[in-house]
Amino acid sequence: MVEAGQMALLISVVVAGYAAVASFLGATRRVPELVASGRYGLYTVPVLLFVATAALVYAFVGNDFTVRYVAENSSLAMPKAYTWVALYAGNAGSLLFLAIVFSTLAVAAVLSMRHRLPYTAPYATGIMALVLTFFLAVMLTLANPLERLAVSPLDGQGINPLLVHFGMFIHPPLQMAGLISVAVPFSIAMGALLAGRGGRDEWVGLGRTWGMISWLIMTTGLLLGSWWAYTILGWGGYWAWDPVENSALMPWLAMTAFVHSIMVQKRRGMFRMWNMVLIIVAFTLAQLGMFINRGGPVPSVHSFAQSTMGWLFLFFMAFTLLGSLAAFIWRSGTLKSRESLDSMLSREAVFLMQNVLFLAVAFVTLWGTVFPIFSEVVEGSTLTVGRPFFDRVNGPLLLLLILLMGVGPLLPWRRAKARTVIRSLRFPVSAGVAVGIGLVAAGIRQPVAVVAFSTCATVVVGILHEWLRGTSSRHRKGESYPLAFGRLLAGNRPRYGGYVVHLGIIMLAVGAIASSFYSVQRDFALNPGDRASLGDYSFQYLGTQTSTYADRDETVAEFQVFKGDSYLGVMRPFRAFYPGFRISAARGAIRSTPIEDFYIVPSDLDREGPAVFRVLINPLVWWMWASGPIIALGVLLALSPQRQPAPSTLRVPSRLRPAGA
Amino acid sequence: MKLRCGTLARSAFAIVLSGLLLAVGCTTQYGVPPLERRAYELDKAIMCPVCPGESIDQSQNPLAVQMRAIVLEQLQEGRTESEIKDFFVERYGTSVLLEPPASGFNLVVWVLPPLAVGAAALALFLTLRLMRRPRTDQADIAGEPAQLSTEERDDYFRRIEAVLDFDAPPGAPAPTRDQ
Incomplete structure (x- = not known):
């Protein structure tokens, strides 16, 4: 079985390489047969990789420790369910995972565009096959997941215990899939560019679809990652501006800019060059993310799979960046905008401002992440750029973005009259101010928090106000309210899907703002039987129980928790020590409600004397995790196919038809 | 019209109210002693030397626990934040600060x-x-209509706005779709 997998891997790299060459040659020489053969080549890659993956799973399930990767990432004691996690827990396996995910996405992308974009598809196929070839070649030469060991050990080393958590079943694969999925819209855009079709906006529909799919995967990956950090890393927080977190955030930022800006091209035929630049930036940042994650130069808590192969990724990143820039310059003549900007006061202009802000946040994040390297070269001493820096520099930029999120959708395309703008902003802004005053009255005195909450309120009211206006306008025509609302949403799905996503983002923002300004923490040293209180909560520490498992020793602390007079139940935070890894992990106990989370982390249970616990009250964090499904729903609504696309421009002024026809 | 205003007012009230309800979650500082609060703030700015990227506030490493205790102790002795930062910089170098000094x-x-x-x-x-800036080469793009006069254009936009305007009087043509 393992040998069959080896064989399949070897064939897959050859086939992928062939698909790249055949697609490019067929496209430039205009040989349809060659193009078709390249395409079929690409179709076979996921099948071959599936065979290889099946072989690896087979080796895992059969505890075949003659395979190096299996020996390094599993053990006899490991529950078989974690085979899925072990598949991507190590360097070699994660490459295989990336390759199979990307090849599947690539096949789906080629199927979606081969009829719609006949000129672009061969080039895009070639680019995707090239990326795939790179991954497969690196895997085969440097980190073959099916490599045999000369001497087979009796038991494997086991899986990293920090990965043994439900979140790990979904977060890392989604994160990896998200980073690599950026290559799909990138390939479509570059394919259109190379084919000389960048100036026709035919690629935009699919570019947007795949861009949003990629955005959704990245968003889910980031949210699940934060949730994992919050529930398992046991420090009461969820985001620390760590290099690996940053490296996953940067492509997300660029992609967010792209999925907005592409709408301008779709509707108005503008920003053609800019969209190319954005997608090149996004793919470059995604590759940088894979590089930093894979033995990059910046120390991080998350670095898994340390290795020198990271530098190959950097090299490949430079190659794709230079190649795409060269293509961009070569073909820039084909990218003239169809329309010119009518007014600074228009949705187009706000989109561009938003894009620049997103890139600014990405730049600051990149700058803070790589600055320690410069500093080491120039100063000779290492330096840390951590959370306070990012909070201080990115915070205002992010706040500005939320503000734009409130203003932008209310502005019309082309141009707005100042009067109209004031009329549509009047209500949301006054509601935001009212919320601000109410918050101050209620005792929220942090100026930044008040401004941030008010901004969020403005956005929410703006969106709801628009929904209400649209619904009641339909209602006046005789539709019942639910039907009117449903038809309103279904009538312009990209727009209303976008609104739903915006609402989700506001939930996320509110949770982030509240928990960064109003989280309360305190350390307690307690002996069994002691009582203590924080805020409205009081709790009694009952003592610990230690139990030994095959792979770990677990010390569980028990608390009885009360809020006011009502008994909330028993909470059991614990610390586990994994002798095989010499890792000790704390897992907090969380009681989560929409208003606030009550969170107990054991800091120190083993020392002589009282045990030390950290207790936190984190307000509104629940909303951050609840935003995930809302965002996904919004993206699906925005992507769901609509029979007749909204007309992008109206240009029949001399023969004006009756309005509304 | 009357009904609509009523709905608006009610929904506005509901939104403002729910905004305030959310605020319930984050009002007071719950009586954590000010000195401890300062210590936690300071912890967030100091890196744990053996766990790169993590602050001593975040890390559960024994060294971080020890450093947290030192921070609190020194604050109790009356030292200022910057003195305590200097104390750690002296021992572990500038890299111990999560926020690089601006010098x-x-x-x-x-x-x-x-x-x-x-x-x-x-x-x-x-x-x-x-x-x-208006483009001069627009005429040669195939299918592009000739430039409009200002009146034509204004009339055109006025009619579109009439269609899109939700507040339009009932006599105005009903919109079939928004935007």
Whole structure:
């Protein structure tokens, strides 16, 4: 079985390489047969990789420790369910995972565009096959997941215990899939560019679809990652501006800019060059993310799979960046905008401002992440750029973005009259101010928090106000309210899907703002039987129980928790020590409600004397995790196919038809 | 019209109210002694030397636990935040601070982002102005209609706005779809 997998891997790299060459040659020489053969080549890659993956799973399930990767990432004691996690827990396996995910996405992308974009598809196929070839070649030469060991050990080393958590079943694969999925819209855009079709906006529909799919995967990956950090890393927080977190955030930022800006091209035929630049930036940042994650130069808590192969990724990143820039310059003549900007006061202009802000946040994040390297070269001493820096520099930029999120959708395309703008902003802004005053009255005195909450309120009211206006306008025509609302949403799905996503983002923002300004923490040293209180909560520490498992020793602390007079139940935070890894992990106990989370982390249970616990009250964090499904729903609504696309421009002024026809 | 205003007012009230309800979650500081609160703030700015990237507030490493205790102790002795930071810098080097000091070469890390954002804003403004300048080569793009006169254009936009305007009087043509 393992040998069959080896064989399949070897064939897959050859086939992928062939698909790249055949697609490019067929496209430039205009040989349809060659193009078709390249395409079929690409179709076979996921099948071959599936065979290889099946072989690896087979080796895992059969505890075949003659395979190096299996020996390094599993053990006899490991529950078989974690085979899925072990598949991507190590360097070699994660490459295989990336390759199979990307090849599947690539096949789906080629199927979606081969009829719609006949000129672009061969080039895009070639680019995707090239990326795939790179991954497969690196895997085969440097980190073959099916490599045999000369001497087979009796038991494997086991899986990293920090990965043994439900979140790990979904977060890392989604994160990896998200980073690599950026290559799909990138390939479509570059394919259109190379084919000389960048100036026709035919690629935009699919570019947007795949861009949003990629955005959704990245968003889910980031949210699940934060949730994992919050529930398992046991420090009461969820985001620390760590290099690996940053490296996953940067492509997300660029992609967010792209999925907005592409709408301008779709509707108005503008920003053609800019969209190319954005997608090149996004793919470059995604590759940088894979590089930093894979033995990059910046120390991080998350670095898994340390290795020198990271530098190959950097090299490949430079190659794709230079190649795409060269293509961009070569073909820039084909990218003239169809329309010119009518007014600074228009949705187009706000989109561009938003894009620049997103890139600014990405730049600051990149700058803070790589600055320690410069500093080491120039100063000779290492330096840390951590959370306070990012909070201080990115915070205002992010706040500005939320503000734009409130203003932008209310502005019309082309141009707005100042009067109209004031009329549509009047209500949301006054509601935001009212919320601000109410918050101050209620005792929220942090100026930044008040401004941030008010901004969020403005956005929410703006969106709801628009929904209400649209619904009641339909209602006046005789539709019942639910039907009117449903038809309103279904009538312009990209727009209303976008609104739903915006609402989700506001939930996320509110949770982030509240928990960064109003989280309360305190350390307690307690002996069994002691009582203590924080805020409205009081709790009694009952003592610990230690139990030994095959792979770990677990010390569980028990608390009885009360809020006011009502008994909330028993909470059991614990610390586990994994002798095989010499890792000790704390897992907090969380009681989560929409208003606030009550969170107990054991800091120190083993020392002589009282045990030390950290207790936190984190307000509104629940909303951050609840935003995930809302965002996904919004993206699906925005992507769901609509029979007749909204007309992008109206240009029949001399023969004006009756309005509304 | 009357009904609509009523709905608006009610929904506005509901939204403001729910905003305030959310605020319930984050009001007071729950009586954590000020000194301890200062210590936690300071913890967040100091890196744990053996767990790269993590603050001593975040890390559960024994060294971090020890350093937290030192921070609290020194605050109790009346030292200021900057004195305590200096104390750790002396022992572990500048890299122990999560926020790089704004001096010497490290000033660059602080200065560049605002400069870059400023430059980007300027570039954005210039680009927008450039894009707004009416194009002369529009006529030769196939299928592009001739330039409109101002009256034609205004009339055109007025009619579109009439269709899109939700507040339009009932006599106005009903919109079939918004935007």
